[in-house]
Structures are given as structure tokens and as C-alpha cells.
Amino acid sequence: MGCWVMAGVTFREASRKKLLWTALLAGIGFLALFGIALHFQMQDLDRRAIAPFLRYQVLSAMLLIALYVVDLLAVVMTILTSVDTIPGEIASGTIHAIATKPMPRWQILIGKWLGFAVMIAGFVALTFGGTVVVAYGMCGVTPAHALRGGLLVFLECLLALTVTMMFGTWFSTLASGVIAIGLHGLAFMGGWLEQMSGFTSSARLIDLGIVTSLIMPSESIWRRAAFDMQTPLAGALPFSPFANVSIPSGTMIGYAAFYLLVALAVALYHFHERDL
Amino acid sequence: MFGFLGPNGAGKSTSIKMLLGLVKPTGGQATLLGSPAGEVGVRRRVGFLPEHFRFYDWLTPAELLRLHGRLAGMSPARLKDRVPALLDLVGLTPHRDKRVHDFSKGMMQRIGLAQALVHDPEVVFLDEPTSGLDPLGRRLVRDVIRAQRERGATVFLNSHLLSEVEITCDHVAFLKDGEVVGSENLESFAPAEIRVAARVRNLAPEILATLARQGISASLEGEQLSLTAHSSEELPDLLRQLMAAGADVYSFVPARASLEDLFVRIMGEDRGL
Numbered sequence: 001m002g003c004w005v006m007a008g009v010t011f012r013e014a015s016r017k018k019l020l021w022t023a024l025l026a027g028i029g030f031l032a033l034f035g036i037a038l039h040f041q042m043q044d045l046d047r048r049a050i051a052p053f054l055r056y057q058v059l060s061a062m063l064l065i066a067l068y069v070v071d072l073l074a075v076v077m078t079i080l081t082s083v084d085t086i087p088g089e090i091a092s093g094t095i096h097a098i099a100t101k102p103m104p105r106w107q108i109l110i111g112k113w114l115g116f117a118v119m120i121a122g123f124v125a126l127t128f129g130g131t132v133v134v135a136y137g138m139c140g141v142t143p144a145h146a147l148r149g150g151l152l153v154f155l156e157c158l159l160a161l162t163v164t165m166m167f168g169t170w171f172s173t174l175a176s177g178v179i180a181i182g183l184h185g186l187a188f189m190g191g192w193l194e195q196m197s198g199f200t201s202s203a204r205l206i207d208l209g210i211v212t213s214l215i216m217p218s219e220s221i222w223r224r225a226a227f228d229m230q231t232p233l234a235g236a237l238p239f240s241p242f243a244n245v246s247i248p249s250g251t252m253i254g255y256a257a258f259y260l261l262v263a264l265a266v267a268l269y270h271f272h273e274r275d276l
Numbered sequence: 277m278f279g280f281l282g283p284n285g286a287g288k289s290t291s292i293k294m295l296l297g298l299v300k301p302t303g304g305q306a307t308l309l310g311s312p313a314g315e316v317g318v319r320r321r322v323g324f325l326p327e328h329f330r331f332y333d334w335l336t337p338a339e340l341l342r343l344h345g346r347l348a349g350m351s352p353a354r355l356k357d358r359v360p361a362l363l364d365l366v367g368l369t370p371h372r373d374k375r376v377h378d379f380s381k382g383m384m385q386r387i388g389l390a391q392a393l394v395h396d397p398e399v400v401f402l403d404e405p406t407s408g409l410d411p412l413g414r415r416l417v418r419d420v421i422r423a424q425r426e427r428g429a430t431v432f433l434n435s436h437l438l439s440e441v442e443i444t445c446d447h448v449a450f451l452k453d454g455e456v457v458g459s460e461n462l463e464s465f466a467p468a469e470i471r472v473a474a475r476v477r478n479l480a481p482e483i484l485a486t487l488a489r490q491g492i493s494a495s496l497e498g499e500q501l502s503l504t505a506h507s508s509e510e511l512p513d514l515l516r517q518l519m520a521a522g523a524d525v526y527s528f529v530p531a532r533a534s535l536e537d538l539f540v541r542i543m544g545e546d547r548g549l
Binding site for chain 2: 002005006092093094096097100275276
């Protein structure tokens, strides 16, 4: 019961503070920009009379780049919007009147988590789904396994949300944000290290990338999504954000889901045990 | 009505937080309404106004009370009548359409008080409920506290304002360095002495010596006469003596500083409030 009330209030807070509408506008702005860019690209391709096969590859690559931006945007939005929810309320004392109500503390945290999860799902549906729809509507290009890709992006955001909230049960808003973004940056770097290994076939770079993915598996989820969504030709390129150099396996996605559950369990345990 | 008194840092707010499960005790145990303190079930029967009341200030007061009512386990149907009644009780009905972030500190305190009472708790913990309130607001809080007593609730009042506690509470406990060092039943508490501040003119100086012989200390500075009587029973006779001595009495105000005296005696003179 308390879970749903807290989820509702979290959602309403985002709406009342115009966070929801700002994100909505940002998403629509992004889609408009993508549509304009796609339009210009198609005009240029038409002018140069590019072969249909190559034209499809170029437009597919452009779509995948747009989805990559969606992924980054969604993860950053997730961290920024959720970072203050626990430490901010602890620091201000807002939590005192809430945590003394007759509900276990885990319901407060899970309720907030659910509220943000729903908002993030909406944001991913709008930006990811919107990008796919715009691309299909304008030039008939669709990513392979679009639904799977969208769900993986959502999983990555949930992972970022859970890790951010977990650190929020320990640290201040600022510290939690720095740690969450820092960890995602580490994962981002790890992903690129693996992609760079395509130049030299360096097993050591791949190993380094795998280790960073184990520390924070967010970027590996994107790389798996990109692998599932790209055209075979794009994947064959040796150096790109979507190169098939070191594809995260299903086990790695399982590990990411396990990581999320452990982070959630740790957050619940620490929030339950700490003084408020 | 229970008053919990002590200097800054004595542990008053921490004690309340432990009873409500916000802070875990490092040792010992406490029970509240017969159950271990902080248990979820017992919190259903308890209301709490924190010292620094903060809440989702983007809500209106009615939305805030509905939210707290829902978290306290109340149904929307029950809250439909309860919320307007509470807003009326704390004098916020004219401000019901404002957002809480537009509220003054006093209004915040009132809405905080209302959320503590939304589910008619058996025990209400109020941590400095009158801080930041103007005299009318303080009176309103006193009336609300009295109303809780009338409906049979226990009020646990944590306050620095000894005069408020003296007016409101039946029992008090004194906390020093985390330990209860004294308690008093204020209903049976007999003050050791009563000070009277009077403004008089044309007072014959001999009356001061006469009063001194009766054991009543008196001093006169200009028109300000300070007297210390043994009990309130002596006051009518004291006033009659002054008037019989030819004094024109413009004011005669007994000041019962007894709880403050007791506080200072228990805590020591050098500990600030």
C-alpha cells in the first residue's frame, strides 16, 4: 500500500515540478532534430543517386547513432532526476514525517523506485520508440529487434537508477551523483576500450573492458542492444561504437540483471538499517 | 500531557526519534503503547510533528494531509471529511488552495501539526510545536493540544518554552546528557515561592519593613515594586496591605516562574537553553 502511495507521489512530484514536462519537451526536441537531420540526409543521398543498398546502410547507421544518443540521454536523465530523492529528503528532514508512518522503510524506497521506473519507461518509450517510428515513417528503415533493443536500454536505465539510489542511502546528493556518473563513465570507457581493440585485436584491451563491465555493466547492455539492432555491414566495421569486436553475451546481460538486484537489495538493507 | 525538558544537546529529539524508529538505540530498549518502540504496528497509533518540519512543498495543504492520511493507512472516503475538518482546526482553510512552498513558517508548523493528527493517534509526539509561531498561533496550538487531551490522547511535548509546558502539561521530565534526571507532576506541584511585579505610586516606605517582618521580601525602584510571596494564598492580603498603606496600585502581576526555577536547579545555572 505504502509502495503505491510513494510511487504516486514520486510521479506527481516530477509532474508538478515540471520535470516530466521538461523531459517530454527535450524528447520531442530530440525527435524533431533527428527528423530534420534525416530529411537533409535523404535529400543529399537522393542528389548523389546512392545505390539503394548503401543508402539503407547509411540511414541505418544514422538511426543507430540516434538510438545511441537516446541511450546516453536516458541514462543521464535517470541519474539526474533520481539522485536527490533519498539523500535530499534525509538532509532536509522531509523523510522524518514519512518514515514514522506505519509502513516498513522498504516500501518508501521501492515506491520511489517504481515511480522513477515508470517515468523512465515513458521517457524511453517516447525517445526510443519515437526515433524508430520517425525513421520508419520517413525512410522505411527499422532496426533489427527494435523491441529487444528498447527493453535493453530500459534495463540499463533501471540499473543506473538502482545504483544511484543505492549510493543515495549512504552519501549526499552531490556525492551520489558524482559516483553514479563516474561509474557509468567507467563503464563507457570500458566499452570503448573493447571497441578500440578492433584495431589491434588486443586481448588485453578486451579483458580490461570486461573487467570494467563487471564493475559497472551499464555500457555492456547498450553494446548488446546495438549488436542486436544493427545491420550486418555496420557490425562488420572494425571501429565504431557498434562494432562486433567483443559482443556482450547473454550471460553478461544476466550478470547486469543480477547486479541490479544486488544493488537494490543493498539499498533496501542500508536504508532500513541507517539512522534518519 | 507530558512535557519533555532539557537543554540543547540533552537528547530530547533523539529520544523521540528512537521511540519512533528513526534512530536505532546503541543500547537498551524502549516500549511504546506496550510494543517495542519503532515497530510498524505501533506507529499506526502514533502521530509526530518533527522539530524542523519539511514536506513536499509543491502540494497544497489538503493534498499534503491526504497523502499523510493515506500513508497512515486511512481510506480516501474517511479522508474526504477528515481533511477539511483538520484544515479548519489549524486555521488553514483560507489558505487551502495555496502551495505549501508559499506558506510562512507558522503556517508550515500548523500544517505539520495537522498531519500529525490526521489519523487520530493515541499518542502525539510534538517536537517544539510552537517554535516560530506568533502569539495567536501559539494559542491555537495550545487549544489543539488541549483538544487532544479531551479526546483521550496522550501528548508528548518537547519544548524549550517552559511557560508553554507549564500551561499545557500535567507531567514533566527533565533530560540531561541523555538521562532523565528528574520528573514532576505539575498538578500537585507546589511552587516554593511566587514573585509579584507591581506598579505603585504613593507607597509609604514603612510598608517594606512591615512586609519584611512577615517574611515577604520587597524592593521598590521608582514605581516598580517587586515582591516574593510564599504562596498564592498570601496575594489578596498582600494587595490589601499595600492599599491600606495608601498606595495607588496600577498593576499587580504574579509571575509563576516555578518550573523555570526547578529547571535551573536541576540543570545547573550555567547550562543555556
